[in-house]
Amino acid sequence: MRGNPNRVLWLGSVMSLISLTLAEPQHFSPWEKLLLVALLIASGSLFWRRFGAVLLKILHSKKDSDFHLAPLGRRTWNFFWEVLCQAKVIRERPLPGLAHAFVFWGFCAFALVTLNHIAAGFGVGFLDPHGQIGQFYFYLAAAFAVACAVGILGLFIRRFLVRPKWLGKRVSYESGFIAFLIFALMATYLASFFVSDAAPAARGLWWMHTLALLVFLPIIPHTKHLHLILSPATIFLSRGGFSRIPPLAGDEDFGLVTGKDLTQLVSLQAYSCVECGRCSEHCPATNTGKLLNPKEIILGVRGYLNEFGPASDAPTLGKYNSQEAVFQCTTCGSCEYQCPVGIEHLPILVGLRRGAVNTGTWEDDHGSKLFLALERGSNALGMSATERDKFIQKQQFPIFDGTQEYCLWLGCMGAYDPKGREIVADFARIMSWLGTSFGVLRKEKCTGDPARRLGNDLIFQQLAEANLETLAQNKVTKIVSICPHCVRTIQEDWKEFGQPPEVEHHSEFLARHAARLPRQDHAANHDRIVYHDPCYLGRYRNVYEEPRTVAALAGEVIEAPRSHQRSFCCGAGGGLVFLGEETGDRVSHTRAKELVATGASTIGTACPFCNSMFRDALATTGEATPQLMDIAQLTARALPQDGKSNGSANR
Amino acid sequence: MKIIVAVKQVPERDAPVRIASSRQWIEESDLQFAMNESDAYALEEALQLKEKVGGEVVVISAGPERVATTIREALAKGADRAIHVECDDIGKRDALGVARLLAEAIRPENPDLVLTGLQSDDLGYGQTGVVMAELLSLPHASLILHVEKTDVGISVKRELEEGWFQKIELPTPAVLMIQSGGTRLRYATLMGIKRAKTKELRKVNAADLGIESAPVAVLENISLPHKQRSTQILQGTAKEAAATLVEKLKFEVRVI
Secondary structure, eight states: OOOOHHHHHHHHHHHHHHTOOOOOOSOOOHHHHHHHHHHHHHHHHHHHHHHHHHHHHHHTSBOOTTOOOOOHHHHHHHIIIIIISOHHHHHHSHHHHHHHHHHHHHHHHHHHHHHHHHHHHTTOOOSOTTSHHHHHHHHHHHHHHHHHHHHHHHHHHIIIIIOOGGGOSSOOHHHHHHHHHHHHHHHHHHHGGGSOTTSHHHHHHHHHHHHHHHHHHHHTTTSGGGHHHHHHHHHHHOOOSSSOOOOOOSTTOOSSOBGGGOBHHHHHHHHHOOOOOHHHHHOTTGGGTOSOOHHHHHHHHHHHHHHTOTTOOSBSBTTTBOHHHHTTOOOOOHHHHHOTTOOOHHHHHHHHHHHHHHTTOOOOHHHHHHHHHHHHSSOTTOOOHHHHHHHHHHHTOOBOOSSSSEEEEOHHHHHHSHHHHHHHHHHHHHHHHHTOOEEBOSSOOOOSHHHHHHTOHHHHHHHHHHHHHHHHHTTOOEEEESOHHHHHHHHTGGGGGSOOOEEEEHHHHHHHTGGGSOOOOHHHHOOEEEEOOOTTTTTTTOOOHHHHHHHHHHSEEEOOSSOGGGOOOOSOTTTGGGSOOOSSSOHHHHHHHHHHTTTOSEEEESOHHHHHHHHHHHHHHOSSOOEEEEHHHHHHTTSOTTGGGGHHHHO | OEEEEEOOEEEOTTOOOOBOTTSSSBOOTTOOEEEOHHHHHHHHHHHHHHHHHOOEEEEEEEESTTHHHHHHHHHHHTOSEEEEEEOTTGGGSOHHHHHHHHHHHHGGGOOSEEEEESSOSSSOOOOHHHHHHHHTTOOEEEEEEEEEEOSSEEEEEEEOGGGOEEEEEEESSEEEEEOTTSSOOOOOOHHHHHHHTTSOEEEEEHHHHTOOOOOSSOOOOOOOOOOOOOOOOOOSOHHHHHHHHHHIIIIISOOO
16 A cells, blocks of 8 residues: 555644644733633623613513413423524524524533633633543534534625515624624634644633623623523413413403503513514515514514513503504414514514504504494394395205204305305305215304404404304304314414314315315316415414315315415405505415416415405406315315215215 | 483394284394494494593483493493483383483483484384473484584584585584484494493483373384285396386386
8 A cells, every 4th residue: 555645644634633622821810810800790790781671671571461381391392492403493594594503503512612711711611621521522612613603604694795685674783793703702712723722822812702702792682682592581481372362361451552561471572583584574564565564563562661661651552663564464473483583473463453452542444344343243244144044044054953063153254255155055065965964053153353363352252252152052062164264263262261162174174084075087177276375274273284185186286486384375364354455565466466376277275265365366467367266166066066965875 | 511322222233023922012032232323323423522522421221121231332432421211111112201211311410412313223213312302492403413512502514315414503402313324433442341330320210200101102013014025037138128127117116
């Protein structure tokens, strides 16, 4: 074997790299120690002055009456998965997410290094750079330091050169400075491997590292870097569930009216915002030119807390957040789904609405009309209840009498809207064909979904209680509905007032019976169906595959650019379908265009509100549009017309 | 300005009405009740007036126990206090009888203004307010869409036929019958309902007011209208159908 001088050289340099040790100045003069103490005190007290103020604001906020630490298992898992593994950060924005994760993991690895670094200044360093453990740990930290330096460089390039618009128009110089400090921390650490303990450079690097650290510390509390400290707690302490709206506590709680109503969780979340703009990026209102920007709402709450504090009587809607913006939210929940620091936007947005509606400060012609319709009548569409009776008679729906398996919940759309009625009728036809027994209630009121989302607790409570009573009287145990809004409101929101029966969406019912449903000849009908995930079925209920399974019986299912958890709202939710004209572009038009652009021959829906929004949107766009059908209609079109009697024969 | 608003509780708009076995009134047991629509507008007008010029809004309603829910709704929307004239046979009383009850309950209050709806959604006499004004010897105006306070009294906007309006001035005190649709109704709020619990609700009855019940007009019996299915579908081409239609309108219905 012939020696290769190059290889020897290369091997030699690797060997010398491995033999490198972290240089630590061996001796600090008393003056140096004094200076270190003075700097530590200055940095620490400046940090504490700023952070203490924030902490007090959070602690002095109202207690969350419904907060329970249990279940600890879920909290621990969320902490492990979202904080330690950075799973959500990476999943939703892989490249910057990974860069962030490197910085985060670098920081974690550096905790011990930093402690040892300061301790060494006082001659009590506990990690020996020459010892086995010390050397191993410093190597490990060095690997993280390289990753962290690369990560922060990547984030710097993204923020200052790529400049995605969701980071905001304002250039954040402080972010640049922080990035520089982090880079300096890593660079000085790594450079220390290449000097000897005795060299003056070692001392220089040590002090530079210390200074970067001590300058960084007091910048944390008053900038978005506060998330470093708060967001692990925010994620661990989050309410859980999705869009969970807390019950009002006591006779003087009307929602987030003033600072006194801001709870500890709300304040904690407001201070945790890292201003990454993921919420804005996915918000249907922000994306169609409306005033609402979920990030600004959260920062508005923070601004309010900074100026007025949690004991203030100043209204929450005013200087920092506007009523107009708050009432532009469709409650689609993409902000809450996206948020990497555990902010629960919907309880805050709905809380602000509650404050405005429960005290009567929200004045809106359409809103009042809706509330009055719900006060006086039974449904959100303001129709006469006899219209529902007529529809039931015409369809010959059996009345639920306790002998049937399912109560078919019609909902306002299913009972009064022409297209909603077609969907219900088709779904009922499928149920009959499958031989599943069902009945409809003689009287049914709106579930209260629009009132709930718009923040009208009085009407919501009245409707929930009246419906719960009707269901109990009729001994209903299982409900199925074509409307994801009804399903969600019955299952989750009614719980505040009683135990609702089991409820499922028709997509879940149909998917369970898919094997017995007719499979249509894809080759023959050439139907390419683009399925639109309704917010209240997807993000709210985590049902994504069932409706696709059902749609796949009728044709080839294709995906829109934004689908599943990232589905883009139709614009109807949050009571907005009842509030008349929008400013900016219409959310429904934006989404309908996106669905049409997929080239699908059919838009498949699973929510009567989405269906209604797209129907109007497609009518205005006017081009050769795809057909619009609910998954129940897609299924029912393959049934024989006299399907009603075929149930038993089919078994 | 002290404003009294007389409101009536009526069956909910879409309530399926059945006739009671006595055939003198409807079966109330399974009915839902609500505030009479034009009375709701009268209340709204009173509340807006109070918000502008200050004063007090007192709501008054005659009827059985169930009326309390409507009174509470009025208090929740912003009325300051309420008078419940207890009366179990409100449906059988004629307009004069009801007007007497209300007038006697209102008299000791010495209000500046009495507002009530144009007519009730159930019986639809449209007289109670006018008779009440007469009993109180006060000037009155009906079909009012808007009220404004002036230096000497009030100025009101009346609705006439075919989109015409009339503006008239009245001295106070006066009685006004409010037409539906003149303004935007406010919705009931949670805060309103909670605050309403602490507001004064005074109960009086016919005996307290010194009124003996002797209706001038007696309700003999009520009946549902007969359903007449007289829809005809005209057959043939559009031209033929149009010709038949003209013929029928000319000779059968005699409208052209």
